[in-house]
Amino acid sequence: MSDFDYDLFVIGGGSGGVRAARVAAGEAKAKVALAEESRYGGTCVIRGCVPKKLMVFASGYGPAVEEARDYGWQIGDARFDWGAFHPKMQTELDRLEGIYQRLLDGSGVERFDQRAVIADAHTVALADGTRKTAKHILIATGGRPVRPELENADLGIVSDDIFDLDTLPKSILIVGGGYIACEFAGVLAGMGVETTQYYRGAQILRGFDDEARGLIAEEMQANGVDLHCGSDLISMEKDGEGIRVKATNGTERVFGQVLFATGRRPNSDNMGLEEVGVKLGRRGEIEVDDYSQTAVPSIYAIGDVTDRMNLTPVAIREGMAFVETVFHGNPTKPDHELIPTAVFTQPEFGTVGLTEEEARDQEPIEVYATSFKPMQTAFAGRSARVLMKLIVSQESRRVLGCHIVAPQAGEMIQMAGIAVKMGATKEDFDRTVAVHPTMSEEMVTMRTPTRKA
Numbered sequence: 001m002s003d004f005d006y007d008l009f010v011i012g013g014g015s016g017g018v019r020a021a022r023v024a025a026g027e028a029k030a031k032v033a034l035a036e037e038s039r040y041g042g043t044c045v046i047r048g049c050v051p052k053k054l055m056v057f058a059s060g061y062g063p064a065v066e067e068a069r070d071y072g073w074q075i076g077d078a079r080f081d082w083g084a085f086h087p088k089m090q091t092e093l094d095r096l097e098g099i100y101q102r103l104l105d106g107s108g109v110e111r112f113d114q115r116a117v118i119a120d121a122h123t124v125a126l127a128d129g130t131r132k133t134a135k136h137i138l139i140a141t142g143g144r145p146v147r148p149e150l151e152n153a154d155l156g157i158v159s160d161d162i163f164d165l166d167t168l169p170k171s172i173l174i175v176g177g178g179y180i181a182c183e184f185a186g187v188l189a190g191m192g193v194e195t196t197q198y199y200r201g202a203q204i205l206r207g208f209d210d211e212a213r214g215l216i217a218e219e220m221q222a223n224g225v226d227l228h229c230g231s232d233l234i235s236m237e238k239d240g241e242g243i244r245v246k247a248t249n250g251t252e253r254v255f256g257q258v259l260f261a262t263g264r265r266p267n268s269d270n271m272g273l274e275e276v277g278v279k280l281g282r283r284g285e286i287e288v289d290d291y292s293q294t295a296v297p298s299i300y301a302i303g304d305v306t307d308r309m310n311l312t313p314v315a316i317r318e319g320m321a322f323v324e325t326v327f328h329g330n331p332t333k334p335d336h337e338l339i340p341t342a343v344f345t346q347p348e349f350g351t352v353g354l355t356e357e358e359a360r361d362q363e364p365i366e367v368y369a370t371s372f373k374p375m376q377t378a379f380a381g382r383s384a385r386v387l388m389k390l391i392v393s394q395e396s397r398r399v400l401g402c403h404i405v406a407p408q409a410g411e412m413i414q415m416a417g418i419a420v421k422m423g424a425t426k427e428d429f430d431r432t433v434a435v436h437p438t439m440s441e442e443m444v445t446m447r448t449p450t451r452k453a
């Protein structure tokens with residue numbers, strides 16, 4: 001008989017926390033409780049991946065209607081109506097949140113719909129004053145968007161707010177160059193909002209393959225995003241219904257709205273963590289070992305609050321590995337190698353493995369790359385280009401990186417990711433017969449290296 005109220009207390013009902021709680025209670029038959037201070041499903045379901053992807057879908061119909069005309073369809077005036085779309089999106093998020101709640105209830109997890117903090121190595125303090133003890137505590141509190149330190153920055157909004165807008169602004173300035181900034185730029189431009197993007201760095205999507213970044217930036221501009229790199233805000237102030245912005249590029253303009261997509265911070269503050277001995281890094285991330293264990297042996301942390309690789313499937317894997325380690329006695333490290341991922345810009349970007357720049361610093365490589373106008377949009381008279389790129393080790397012949405900029409690149413990279421994870425060589429790709437006519441057939445038909453490095 002345990003001396004604790006629970007075997008496991010999970011703080012945070014997002015992607016990682018819900019999965020860990022369900023699996024620990026269901027498969028491992030542990031006595032589990034979970035506290036969630038806001039909405040079940042967390043960032044991914046309520047203010048991240050899911051509503052964003054629905055908005056990506058919504059914004060894609062405008063260009064699709066245009067293209068349909070070029071394919072002979074007779075279509076009248078097409079105009080996007082946020083007022084028709086937005087309530088439907090909210091209903092869908094409510095439905096998904098309900099599913100998450102029922103999954104927890106069905107697995108026997110006791111839910112506390114309130115904030116929880118750490119009182120000691122085995123005790124959680126709930127907002128209503130109750131204390132609960134647990135043999136293990138799992139922190140899965142995620143992260144939140146932050147505004148830059150700039151006077152009047154609170155005039156602008158952050159990504160969380162986009163999903164709650166009652167109306168779309170006529171014009172918007174998006175500040176930032178990461179994937180969230182770029183995705184929203186494409187989405188809002190596609191929905192008919194006059195979209196400007198300022199990024200203080202030299203090129204958007206820092207950390208990704210340079211050639212892919214360059215093409216995405218060009219295509220975003222061609223799709224109506226007024227993108228300015230090397231540009232940051234100097235000041236912002238209210239101007240009638242809008243916001244007057246002075247920028248380092250010498251411009252002074254009034255925008256209907258300003259969206260800061262300038263970074264996220266782990267939700268680790270005011271949680272009693274450092275007081276009990278849990279160590280935090282410089283950005284506020286909880287420091288954990290390879291098994292997600294913190295400096296306090298009974299306390300583990302997974303997902304965005306550890307700031308390792310901030311993606312939903314990674315948080316889920318970390319949660320599963322935690323349960324395997326702690327409740328099945330099988331020490332399991334979450335695998336952070338060769339994680340395929342997608343950026344839902346327009347066109348999409350799918351990527352796995354090393355960039356050309358990373359790979360050439362590591363060993364001699366061959367680069368196979370082709371950029372072309374795909375059949376579907378070329379027929380409609382568009383000049384849009386796609387990119388297929390493989391980075392190959394000269395010595396082992398292994399494909400070290402695969403980068404795709406194309407419609408549906410997210411779907412393609414999931415499949416290519418299997419081959420790359422299995423250690424496929426360039427010759428394995430070459431032995432695979434092309435699927436014709438597709439864009440991705442180029443992945444198995446590139447015979448001559450574009451360059452060696």
Ligand code: FAD
Pocket residue numbers: 011012013014015016017035036037038039040041042043044045047048049052114115116117140141142143159180267271302303304305309310311312313315
């Ligand atoms: P979260 O999902 O953030 O869950 C944490 C939960 O903890 C929240 O519900 C919060 O309310 C709760 N909480 C916090 N503190 C407390 C407390 N003290 N007590 C009780 N509850 C608390 N990832 C992808 O893989 N693909 C994408 O396309 C993608 N798109 C994204 C788009 C946007 C705009 C954003 C912001 C993120 C996106 N992500 C995407 C990232 C993904 O959403 C996160 O990596 C993922 O949600 C992390 O899961 P988590 O469990 O660590 O935390």
